[in-house]
Amino acid sequence: MRMTADREVCVGAGLCALTAPEVFDQDDDGLVTVLDPEPGAGQRAAAREAAMLCPSGAVRVVE
Ligand code: SF4
Numbered sequence: 001m002r003m004t005a006d007r008e009v010c011v012g013a014g015l016c017a018l019t020a021p022e023v024f025d026q027d028d029d030g031l032v033t034v035l036d037p038e039p040g041a042g043q044r045a046a047a048r049e050a051a052m053l054c055p056s057g058a059v060r061v062v063e
Pocket residue numbers: 005009010011012013014015016017026030031032053054055056057058059
């Protein structure tokens with residue numbers, strides 16, 4: 001499982017970083033950064049939830 005985040009479509013809502021703070025962060029402009037693109041077992045549920053919650057569809061799960 002791999003996480004991707006498209007900074008071109010991110011609107012800086014921050015839900016990803018709130019939901020999976022070990023996987024996603026936001027830069028100084030509020031845009032998503034991926035801290036851990038291949039989350040371990042303990043982070044996968046949160047990472048999937050972040051992808052579901054992202055309002056812009058920027059966060060994606062690649063199986
Ligand atoms: S939840 Fe989506 S739109 Fe919001 S900061 Fe994260 S990637 Fe960007």
